[in-house]
Amino acid sequence: MMKHVQGKSHWSHRVYPAIVALALVGGLSSCSSARGGQTAGAAASEVKSLPGISKSTDVYSNSSYSRFTKKNATLVVVTVDPDHRSEDTEELVEFLIRVAWSVNDAKPNMELMVTVKSTVPIDALAAARAAGWTSAHSLNNERSTVFVGLSEAKKRLGDWPGKVPETDGLLGTVTTSP
Template structure:
């Protein structure tokens, strides 16, 4: 009789553990966060990038998100804020590490104009707006309603997402300096 109780207790414990850890089949489709990072790093004008996906527990609730940060290379600017914002949301939705339930968040560093929220609002996305800056956050429920099932397909990277900024001050060419005046400064 004791053996049956122990066996039943172990079985129930395993069932509870499986349910509590959210054991489920691996997602099909999308891409890993490493592949998403590689996709961003191939874009001309990107100096550095970071992609993270996953989460943590807040009490008994699992909070998951996707974060994408991009640092523009000096001398580059955004060609189309709309195309960039749309691409970033689709890219984050394609990351299949763990389904986000908190945020899809984006940072864009090194650009003077990077109001990604306004670009998405202008494109018909509706979500609680922040302050409009180099940071944007969008709830997964909004993305899912517009893009469908998670993980989404891997998006095609738009051509010329970042372009050289011809309005930036030119860096002096060291070979153009006249070195003759320096010779006059030598003390004999």
């Protein structure tokens, strides 16, 4: 008959699982700690709740690889309902940039992108520039889409993820067309 000898192996069988459990609890709590912002899904719901904004509107937090480098992008694509128009495109685009900066799914390492689709063309680039976004630019003269630099977003809006923007003041930016 074999005797069971208590020693280091017995101690390690009790301590190691306890250490692993503590590390998991600590790791999970730090992941879920208040990192601020909102998910892309919550951001999409927030934007879709605005009057005159189509349900086809969406917010994306995408990751892809370019060779061995992970690229994280945040995009906000808004469609204004056909029977509505934007009264204050500057305020609307500013709000959408803030929404993009508040998305906390994956920290962006590419410029924020905002697109505003409408039956009455909206110059999102001009609106962003009028709102003071000096890094704002578009590609191929597609002025309904604007890109904003991350360093400027951090400078103007604070650390990522940014605060969830208020929708209260935006109720009059998209109104019924005459």
